[in-house]
Amino acid sequence: MSEPISSSDNPASDVASKQPSPNQPTPITASARWLLAASTAFAVVLWLSGPPLAIGPLVFIALVPLLAISEVDSSSPWKRTLYVASLAYWLISLQGLRYAHPLMFLPWIALSAYLAIYPLLFVALLRRWHSSTGRAYPSPLQSKIPICLVAAVTWVGLEWIRNYFFTGISVLMLGHSLADMPMLIQIADLGGTYAVSFVIVCVNVAMHEALNRWVVRRNPVTFESPGTSLAIAGGLLVATLAYGAMTMNVATEPTGKTIALLGGNELTVYEQDVAREQEIFAAYAQLAIDAAAKSESELTAVVWPESMFSGGMPWMSTGPDLVVPDFMQTPSLPALQPEQLRFAVESNQVEFLNRAQSIQYAMAASSTLASEDPPSIIGGCGLVQYADRPSQYSGVVWVDSSSKMSGTYSKNHLVLFGETIPLVHSLPWIRDMVPPGLGLNRGTQPERFDLDGISLLPNLCIETAVERIPVNHMHQLNSRATPKLPDAIVTLTNDVWFHDSAVVDHHLRCAQLVAVGCRRPVLSAANGGPTAWIDSSGRIMERLPKGQSGVIYAQPERDQRVSLYVRIGAWPAGLMGVATICGLLWMVFERLTRRRNQYEIADGIETN
Missing domain, CATH: 3.60.110.10 (Carbon-nitrogen hydrolase)
Structure with a gap:
């Protein structure tokens, strides 16, 4: 994606602003038009990767717009446009449900409205991670975890949650986009469709990193070493192909x-x-x-x-x-x-x-x-x-x-x-x-x-x-x-x-x-x-x-x-789901704490 945004300094503190890190990420502010374009690109590319057109390889860039949205400044109005685009994606993808019975028209809309929340949660969790690692002095643990793994755990965790919560239906998981590419889905015998989705997300992060470094040419919103996500995604993709080639050739026995x-x-x-x-x-x-x-x-x-x-x-x-x-x-x-x-x-x-x-x-x-x-x-x-x-x-x-x-x-x-x-x-x-x-x-x-x-x-x-x-x-x-x-x-x-x-x-x-x-x-x-x-x-x-x-x-x-x-079973994906739930609960706790502090400050001003 091209650079649609203007850069501005966003010091975490006076000390940090006086002593910036050499790799200090550059917060960016996105216009409403760019956010609409990015959200639409996500929905369109993801839809193209599945039926009816089923252009599977497109799934390897489908999340790049979401990753870009996760890096915009907190003042950018990203939530509404992303939700509308996600809702349109689910409504179109599941529109066949409405034929079953006149009463299914409202459930079709309700189900789509519910599923459209998950891309927002993915971006919100990544933004929370960026905000904690984007300080001048991030914690040692956070600075060592590659963003591609954070994104993959978050996405798979959300897929695990939606596969159990409410409808419990697994259709349109990210890994299903590669169903027509047998060599890339053989890792499903290790961790189900979750494993395929994990690799896809890592490749998307690598594509986003490559776009940032060699096309847009701006500093990443992480402190990891240059090329880390590219190396991890490349290694996972090669390993996936090798495993696929090996397991597809295993002999089977005719039942007659x-x-x-x-x-x-x-x-x-x-x-x-x-x-x-x-x-x-x-x-x-x-x-x-x-x-x-x-x-x-x-x-x-x-x-x-x-x-x-x-x-x-x-x-x-x-x-x-x-x-x-x-x-x-x-x-x-x-x-x-x-x-x-x-x-x-x-x-x-x-x-x-x-x-x-x-x-x-x-x-x-x-x-x-x-x-x-x-x-x-x-x-x-x-x-x-x-x-x-x-x-x-x-x-x-x-x-x-x-x-x-x-x-x-x-x-x-x-x-x-x-x-x-x-x-x-x-x-x-x-x-x-x-x-x-x-x-x-x-x-x-x-x-x-x-x-x-x-x-x-x-x-x-x-x-x-x-x-x-x-x-x-x-x-x-x-x-x-x-x-x-x-x-x-x-x-x-x-x-x-x-x-x-x-x-x-x-x-x-x-x-x-x-x-x-x-x-x-x-x-x-x-x-x-x-x-x-x-x-x-x-x-x-x-x-x-x-x-x-x-x-x-x-x-x-x-x-x-x-x-x-x-x-x-799916307990590895379940652990990612638990980690994701903890992240969501922590965000809610922080939001409630911040709101309570704002009320206390407002009450103090009124009292004075």
Whole structure:
């Protein structure tokens, strides 16, 4: 960026002004026009680095405008312009959310307004660091810490905070911009997308330092040795490339299994009647039969997207302490007893499995390959459990080749404003406003589907876009007394809500980084995309174009590696998050202290 600002002396004290350091940084004052240009440049370049244009290398300069803003004088009005630019970035990047339901328009704006705060926090923390190191005599510790590491820890810390706080969604982390550059994302098996973001921030600081020293030619706002950030960023980038080249060549073992991933574009709505659900079920049943007929190898399983296998008939089960819900009782009739409810549920299970068996027989009959058993069905389906109280889940069912229910998975992470709304169970007036389908129950643990010759970890909906969910699942399975990790992650989703917008591509990029972080192939079956087969190095082996129905025949390979990220989780990024939170709290404390002192001085003047 060119020098848009005028320089002026800003002595920290009379003593400092009389004895300036030879490397004394030069405080600068920015005009409102320059601040607008810098903020806009940040938002535009960051947007260009991701879908739909996906010019990934631009991410290495996307933060340079923010770094420049962090160095302007405290009198410069940077906050408002940066917030507006950040808000515009998030609104445009997530605009696909507004298609899901008329009620999603306000949550789309609210979510964007919330996420737009994070670039401001990043700049504010850097400015606080500069103000403490920009004195004539900074503390020895601060003067020795390279600014690129400070910036990287701050940015990653903020990403960690937003991945847990409020929505807990991981889309559009900085590292996702490099999803199409496999060699640069292999370090995700060490620290997840956080590790990729860390390197990107360091390179941005190095680019900013190079711009300051050799283009703008002004003193940096740090006391570190010239070229320190350049050396660190260069070293990290070379190490990242070397590690990528080494790990991408690790041999994997063929499983010899073929998994058919169904991808369709069936329109769904929140207030959907049973007839429409049955139409969707029939369309996917025909797609599954066609997939078996066209397959050139024996199918181990056919995967239906999220909720597509319900067909107006969720899988029901009963638990201990069975109680008949009040809504099932009819005042004019004798009370329904728990035994009667259990019998009704068991009858529903028989009908459910008979329906699945008919599809399996049809798939086997349509196949030209000699096979003794039909393929298993792994399908997105509603789950209802009756126990001491009824519970409803968005889930996955596994009907094995003998047409028995061999496993279910209940979604662990619900979509805020899509499947759950805060206080929906507590406040009746909120419950009355939301459409049917919201207020689901949340599952609490991972499941593993051990098919013949291959083991799969089921994930549902946006769970691959919440990176900690599949990573924590893998970590939990690896921490058991007899650990057995799955061979692949199978994710079922329904992204038709987003009308083929960039949100679908963001979801796919999250899955690519999850594949590297877990060192497991990701098999994604989606209604409305992204239906894709991703290998354990994050490379897209095959993908259905957006808006196109079809089948992908995935033949995942077994990767025996257990990544460091799976072994230890995200605690390094968590430490950065804690450090960032401490920095934010310290800023708040200083601000409150300064305000209190100002009030005391004002009161003293009035008293005198």
